[in-house]
Amino acid sequence: NIPQATVRRLSLYCRYLEKKEVEGGNFISSRELGDGIGTNAAQVRKDLCFFDRFGTPGRGYPVSFLRRRLLAILGIKDQTWRVAVIGAGKLGCALVGYGGFNRQGFEFVALLDNNPEKFGRVYGALRVEDSARLDEIVTRRRVDIAMLTVPAPAAQGVLDNLTAVGVRAVLNFAPANLDIPAQVAVRNVDLAVELEGLSFFLVGLRSR
Amino acid sequence: NIPQATVRRLSLYCRYLEKKEVEGGNFISSRELGDGIGTNAAQVRKDLCFFDRFGTPGRGYPVSFLRRRLLAILGIKDQTWRVAVIGAGKLGCALVGYGGFNRQGFEFVALLDNNPEKFGRVYGALRVEDSARLDEIVTRRRVDIAMLTVPAPAAQGVLDNLTAVGVRAVLNFAPANLDIPAQVAVRNVDLAVELEGLSFFLVGLRSR
Numbered sequence: 127n128i129p130q131a132t133v134r135r136l137s138l139y140c141r142y143l144e145k146k147e148v149e150g151g152n153f154i155s156s157r158e159l160g161d162g163i164g165t166n167a168a169q170v171r172k173d174l175c176f177f178d179r180f181g182t183p184g185r186g187y188p189v190s191f192l193r194r195r196l197l198a199i200l201g202i203k204d205q206t207w208r209v210a211v212i213g214a215g216k217l218g219c220a221l222v223g224y225g226g227f228n229r230q231g232f233e234f235v236a237l238l239d240n241n242p243e244k245f246g247r248v249y250g251a252l253r254v255e256d257s258a259r260l261d262e263i264v265t266r267r268r269v270d271i272a273m274l275t276v277p278a279p280a281a282q283g284v285l286d287n288l289t290a291v292g293v294r295a296v297l298n299f300a301p302a303n304l305d306i307p308a309q310v311a312v313r314n315v316d317l318a319v320e321l322e323g324l325s326f327f328l329v330g331l332r333s334r
Numbered sequence: 335n336i337p338q339a340t341v342r343r344l345s346l347y348c349r350y351l352e353k354k355e356v357e358g359g360n361f362i363s364s365r366e367l368g369d370g371i372g373t374n375a376a377q378v379r380k381d382l383c384f385f386d387r388f389g390t391p392g393r394g395y396p397v398s399f400l401r402r403r404l405l406a407i408l409g410i411k412d413q414t415w416r417v418a419v420i421g422a423g424k425l426g427c428a429l430v431g432y433g434g435f436n437r438q439g440f441e442f443v444a445l446l447d448n449n450p451e452k453f454g455r456v457y458g459a460l461r462v463e464d465s466a467r468l469d470e471i472v473t474r475r476r477v478d479i480a481m482l483t484v485p486a487p488a489a490q491g492v493l494d495n496l497t498a499v500g501v502r503a504v505l506n507f508a509p510a511n512l513d514i515p516a517q518v519a520v521r522n523v524d525l526a527v528e529l530e531g532l533s534f535f536l537v538g539l540r541s542r
């Protein structure tokens with residue numbers, strides 16, 4: 127079983143390797159890769175050992191080869207995942223408009239809401255549709271992943287509907303403790319964690 | 335110099351310890367704390383060693399005491415940070431409406447935009463104001479942190495304005511490679527990383 131934190135670091139290694147590739151780098155040491163994402167050489171070696179022996183002692187890791195292998199491990203090399211957003215509010219509509227998802231192989235195929243006033247509105251390439259049609263839309267458009275951008279009280283009900291129609295992976299933004307069925311992965315986003323990295327920095331600045 | 339990844343884990347430890355406190359736990363082992371956030375016992379000990387010797391061998395860490403110390407280290411124990419959001423679009427307005435920030439000690443004090451059509455609109459407790467008044471607003475309201483939710487081409491210009499008026503910590507959502515002045519911390523958010531954790535899970539599900 128691979129720790130979630132390791133998987134997250136694979137994403138960060140990919141981004142750093144992409145930068146390195148653009149700069150024309152051929153090999154990279156575990157020390158540089160570790161420093162590049164805010165961890166250390168030992169953690170890099172430990173993470174990569176879960177998957178394969180990628181480097182050559184003394185030379186380091188081949189940049190392009192490693193990046194392609196990590197993209198494949200993350201499931202985003204030459205593969206597209208179909209994403210439905212449930213909750214066409216401010217956050218949901220901002221997410222469908224963000225180009226960063228497409229670049230990594232995530233394509234939005236549905237934007238659903240339960241408020242009839244929103245039906246038919248267009249955001250990016252999507253038109254808001256009725257979440258009552260979830261079952262038919264998930265099946266017909268082969269949805270792989272759902273994003274939950276509904277108010278907290280609605281989140282559990284929506285999650286139950288999604289797992290009932292076969293969706294196995296959910297990115298949850300609603301601040302609710304969800305009951306997660308077996309065989310389903312739910313990742314909770316809490317952007318306050320990002321701000322705490324900044325308050326930590328400011329405390330350090332003040333005490334100097 | 336503390337790695338960013340360690341600081342991020344402190345936030346996750348705090349959230350897990352909070353849950354444990356609610357359940358009535360008095361002590362916790364580094365193994366349980368590690369498992370709880372998707373890492374391991376050795377990483378927990380290594381992270382906490384940067385700050386102090388918190389545990390007692392054989393008994394583990396005192397839950398409430400450790401949580402309070404970590405909140406203080408993160409700068410969010412009995413302390414409020416004043417946040418300005420630049421870019422009153424879909425994302426910016428969704429962020430000011432999210433209660434999770436307040437709970438952790440981050441208070442929104444300004445919501446700025448450069449589009450006159452938006453001035454005066456109310457979101458949560460804030461009224462959209464003209465970003466041309468950034469200098470006066472940052473000073474008068476003692477802004478500590480700024481969130482950048484403007485389109486990518488505008489991000490560098492806004493960052494330069496912010497650092498010129500003394501803001502030292504920025505949470506950036508715009509997909510732009512920013513030139514960051516010394517003594518300023520910029521954290522970039524890329525929600526695609528969260529989706530990649532889910533594609534990794536789905537690849538695993540398919541290969542079983």
Ligand SMILES: NC(=O)c1ccc[n+]([C@@H]2O[C@H](COP(=O)([O-])OP(=O)(O)OC[C@H]3O[C@@H](n4cnc5c(N)ncnc54)[C@H](O)[C@@H]3O)[C@@H](O)[C@H]2O)c1
Binds near residue numbers: 238
């Ligand atoms: N995790 C974070 O860091 C973070 C940041 C910002 C917002 N949020 C959260 O994201 C969620 C959305 O925020 P927002 O600002 O977009 O809110 P919003 O009110 O603008 O949008 C919510 C939308 O969900 C729809 N909805 C409600 N119940 C539904 C249901 N059962 N099925 C389908 N659609 C339903 C509403 O009609 C509305 O359009 C909230 O839970 C908020 O707390 C989280």
Ligand SMILES: NC(=O)c1ccc[n+]([C@@H]2O[C@H](COP(=O)([O-])OP(=O)(O)OC[C@H]3O[C@@H](n4cnc5c(N)ncnc54)[C@H](O)[C@@H]3O)[C@@H](O)[C@H]2O)c1
Binds near residue numbers: 422426483508
């Ligand atoms: N990092 C992520 O995961 C993620 C997710 C979603 C969106 N985004 C990004 O967040 C940003 C905002 O997205 P959105 O959907 O809210 O866009 P939006 O177009 O709805 O909002 C942008 C707002 O910025 C304002 N603005 C433009 N230039 C400005 C300037 N110089 N000073 C002040 N205000 C200015 C506009 O008037 C508008 O109100 C975009 O860069 C988008 O790519 C990132």
